[in-house]
Amino acid sequence: MDGWSYPLNLLGIPLVCLSLAFHYSFSMKTFCFITLMVFPWFVFSQLKPTIYDKMIGFNYTDIDTSNSDIRSITELWKKYLMQRLDGFYRKIDTAGYNYWNEEEKQLYNDPDLILSTNPFLNYSQTNILSIKPIEKGFFQIMNVKGWVDDSTGKFKTQVIFYVMAKKINDKFKLYNYFYLDKEKLKVTNVKNVCYYYPSDYKFDNKNALNFANFEDSLSNLFNCPIPKALIYLVEKNPTSLMNHLGFIYDGSIGTGKHGGKFIEKDNMILSSTNENHRHELVHYFTKIINPDVIGFFDEGLATYFGGTLGKPFQWHLNHLNDNIKDKPDIDFTNENKFGYIDDKTNPQYVLGAIIIKYTIEKYGFPKVLALLQYSKKQNSFSDVIEKELGIKKSELNTFFRNYIMENASKRK
Numbered sequence: 001m002d003g004w005s006y007p008l009n010l011l012g013i014p015l016v017c018l019s020l021a022f023h024y025s026f027s028m029k030t031f032c033f034i035t036l037m038v039f040p041w042f043v044f045s046q047l048k049p050t051i052y053d054k055m056i057g058f059n060y061t062d063i064d065t066s067n068s069d070i071r072s073i074t075e076l077w078k079k080y081l082m083q084r085l086d087g088f089y090r091k092i093d094t095a096g097y098n099y100w101n102e103e104e105k106q107l108y109n110d111p112d113l114i115l116s117t118n119p120f121l122n123y124s125q126t127n128i129l130s131i132k133p134i135e136k137g138f139f140q141i142m143n144v145k146g147w148v149d150d151s152t153g154k155f156k157t158q159v160i161f162y163v164m165a166k167k168i169n170d171k172f173k174l175y176n177y178f179y180l181d182k183e184k185l186k187v188t189n190v191k192n193v194c195y196y197y198p199s200d201y202k203f204d205n206k207n208a209l210n211f212a213n214f215e216d217s218l219s220n221l222f223n224c225p226i227p228k229a230l231i232y233l234v235e236k237n238p239t240s241l242m243n244h245l246g247f248i249y250d251g252s253i254g255t256g257k258h259g260g261k262f263i264e265k266d267n268m269i270l271s272s273t274n275e276n277h278r279h280e281l282v283h284y285f286t287k288i289i290n291p292d293v294i295g296f297f298d299e300g301l302a303t304y305f306g307g308t309l310g311k312p313f314q315w316h317l318n319h320l321n322d323n324i325k326d327k328p329d330i331d332f333t334n335e336n337k338f339g340y341i342d343d344k345t346n347p348q349y350v351l352g353a354i355i356i357k358y359t360i361e362k363y364g365f366p367k368v369l370a371l372l373q374y375s376k377k378q379n380s381f382s383d384v385i386e387k388e389l390g391i392k393k394s395e396l397n398t399f400f401r402n403y404i405m406e407n408a409s410k411r412k
């Protein structure tokens with residue numbers, strides 16, 4: 001482990017006591033007393049890494065610290081990550097903002113396209129694997145984030161990713177990997193959406209226009225303007241999508257073919273389906289009206305309008321029906337027991353969509369808006385359903401089973 005400066009600080013304490021002694025005309029006896037009392041505490045507090053130090057634990061192995069540019073970049077990156085973690089604790093959205101270049105600060109609310117995808121990345125250790133000069137005066141920093149598993153003592157990798165740095169007016173600034181990467185992509189603007197896609201991808205204008213119309217319909221339903229600008233990245237699969245942002249490895253993404261992601265703070269949609277990824281757009285509106293929206297309703301609405309995993313809601317309803325027919329003991333209301341059937345569907349999303357469909361058909365969309373107003377910190381979805389829709393918790397299981405069987409069988 002490197003990058004810490006405890007030894008220097010240790011020398012500092014007797015010097016501080018000595019200068020205090022002179023300042024306040026302490027006797028030498030008093031000086032020795034203060035030093036002896038304070039020194040052990042100071043040694044202890046400095047040598048024992050705080051939980052803060054542990055999390056931001058910063059290691060590098062193959063870095064040429066004799067090179068002043070590389071030393072500056074290492075310092076910049078370390079200071080940024082510390083500020084970012086501190087900001088995360090204290091809920092300061094702009095923490096570390098000034099470490100980024102002006103152009104990307106204008107473009108994104110949160111210029112860090114890696115950490116904005118998953119706030120929990122703030123918590124893990126960062127290890128720099130390399131810092132290398134690349135094209136156009138940029139340096140590429142390769143990192144691995146993760147933590148040491150206390151039970152095995154082994155390092156668990158969370159993500160491996162690139163970030164970049166470049167000297168602007170004698171000072172290094174951070175850049176996203178995507179900053180250079182997007183120069184290699186094709187761009188098409190349709191209304192407020194800026195689409196980026198690889199050169200071998202056949203852009204479908206009709207899909208893009210349908211997406212623009214869908215934006216307008218949601219804007220009417222939510223009584224909320226469409227986003228000023230959306231960045232929309234299309235790729236063949238979720239892995240390639242994340243590669244464009246700078247991820248080399250991301251342990252959290254599924255292996256499914258049809259992934260999508262909405263990066264809330266940056267108004268950015270990633271889609272491995274097509275130009276009309278409705279599911280992710282719904283999240284833009286739900287998060288605008290309530291950032292603390294209950295996930296069950298949020299994903300339910302997104303799935304109702306845009307399906308999930310590349311298939312429409314009705315397909316998932318039928319799929320669920322096929323799976324529950326001969327299983328009378330399933331408890332639909334238990335998220336832990338009914339969270340997974342197979343890789344093709346997400347049962348909780350489908351149940352959420354059932355509640356949304358039922359609500360729209362029985363009460364109209366304003367009632368959906370009422371469901372979305374509840375905070376996930378204070379309410380469970382079943383409490384809200386009981387309060388707003390009058391379906392008691394004890395009746396919810398039967399409600400889901402009957403709904404699935406009736407609505408799936410209608411098609412046959």
Ligand SMILES: [Zn+2]
Binds near residue numbers: 279280283299302
């Ligand atoms: Zn979603």
